[in-house]
Amino acid sequence: MSKIIGEEIGCGHPMWPAVIHGHYASAGVAAALISGALNVHMVFTGHFLGKDKLEGLLKQGRQTREEINMTYKIMRRIEAEELSLDASEIVIASTRQEIEEQWNLYDGFEVMLARKLRARVKRGANCYGRYMPRMVIIPPGVEFGHMIHEFDMEGEEDSHSPASEDPPIWSEIMRFFTNPRKPLILAVARPYPEKNITTLVKAFGECRPLRELANLTLIMGNREAISKMSNMSAAVLTSVLTLIDEYDLYGQVAYPKHHKHSEVLDIYRLAARTKGAFVNVAYFEQFGVTLIEVIISEI
Template identity: 25%
Template sequence: MTEDTGGHIAYILGAARAQAARGDVDLVQIVTRAFDEPTLGAVHAQTEQQVSRSLSIRRLWTAQRGYLSKENLAAEIPALVDAFLEDLAQTQRLPDVIHAHFADAAQLALEARARFGIPVIYTPHSLALSKSGPAVDTDRVAAERRALLEADAVVLSSRDEAEVQVAAYGADAQARVHRVSPGVSLRRPAEAGAGRALLADRLSDPDRPTLLAVARPVARKNLATLARVYADSPALQARANLVILAGQHGDALQANAEARAELTRLRETLEVPALRGKVALPPSHTQGDVAALYDRAAQTGGVFVNLALHEPFGLTMLEAASHGLPVVATQEGGPADIVADLGHGICVPPAMWRR
């Protein structure tokens, strides 16, 4: 929905559904922040949402009722801590364990452990020290280090996370690390012809092989490099179409300076007369559209491309595999593990494509 809606959302929902389906689990509750932003859907202002018999979503209200991007969330953490503790104090049954996703949630979980003695599991998903760029968010690094050191267990997805990313926080940060490779929910077959129909008015020959990329429009995902490689290669243009799903190009997304800059780079490179009919940069998409395009790329003999400068895990690699779609993926981070385990593509150094 916004630039903050990444693969971690699919991870959390998929893991929660799988845990709730277990015979030895009574209840799984996803706890998140409530906000009132009609353009993003009224459901986010719904305090309680039942997903299945054993799975629900609980949304916490604070005085700040509007949508907040992750960059603007830090100031709201103290209020969320208070709301979480109050919610737990009023519940009829305390949870047996709290699994915190990202360091923001770990702050809530650790305060709940201090008050109620509930064990805490932590999954960082994307650690600040593994991100590219000279600027380091020292407050976020401190919060991540605290979570790594104080959680009762740390659950990670790849060897790179366990052996490289967490190690950057010190040897003592690895003491409670466990690696559990995630899977993906069994895919629902896309309606026959749905992927072709989505692209028919954008591509001159939608039956050519498809180079497909799905990622948020942030610099680390390196989508601008993929666009430039395609634009600079007449041979590649002659053999395949390029389709990039770079988030939802709506007002909430455009408010983010980095996302706005990345989309501008993509448009400047791809929306030129020479590439008309060969590329597609859809401004919006649904989950069903993504599944249909995975299927379409596989049917046309195409590949999924992820040239991220660093990918902490790479859930899209698993999604591509579930659709029978081979990948060309970055060797920086988790995709190297996934490709080695599944054997459905190759890994390349993303820096080799940059000027």
């Protein structure tokens, strides 16, 4: 193992990992197994936690616990997070709220008990076999280096430079529209049920004045074919296409298959250029990266 790791990152010299870091539930299980096999410390970042998601979905009252589990495999995810919690030395959270209100829902962690155990450890007192990982807060952030406008000395965009030509992603979106001059309503979200994309399409389809006024663009990640997507994402996308057909929205809704990360700003700029709007119709957001991106892009 040390030889293989050394060949990858150690310039050929044998190396042994100091820590195994798992992100999300599935990788947390893998990290727990590897850290146990190699006898090295484990760090875990849960990101969007299953129990908090389950609580949120139950409060909506749209699905029963059984239906939620069937859709999201939520109990398997929670079990994986419990295992990751038990195996970790450190758990990285984005906010204090994540620790006190989300991780506190889990069997493997309890805020007050964790504080008491840490105090006993500092005093050198016996914890009687009880152990809980250390919670560390690292606030999330977004790298905006790729999202900077190029302006001339007067503070205006240089419309005469070669860089000001329409980005390729614009034509990829505009080819869907019968009348591309309309303002653009933009939604950027992965095709997950909690993102509520189908409700947006339904609302657009049922409002004739809105359809006459604007076009709708749905940026739903990247895909090769619906048949190759996960069951959950495929179901959402199929529902979107069904609604487009039901309301006869052909020529009014764009749903491109591909876009590059570097083109995200250009997509937001297209909405701004057409005097359009960005919408977020998700049931709930843990962080809301798209909301920050749209602020940066000055729509």
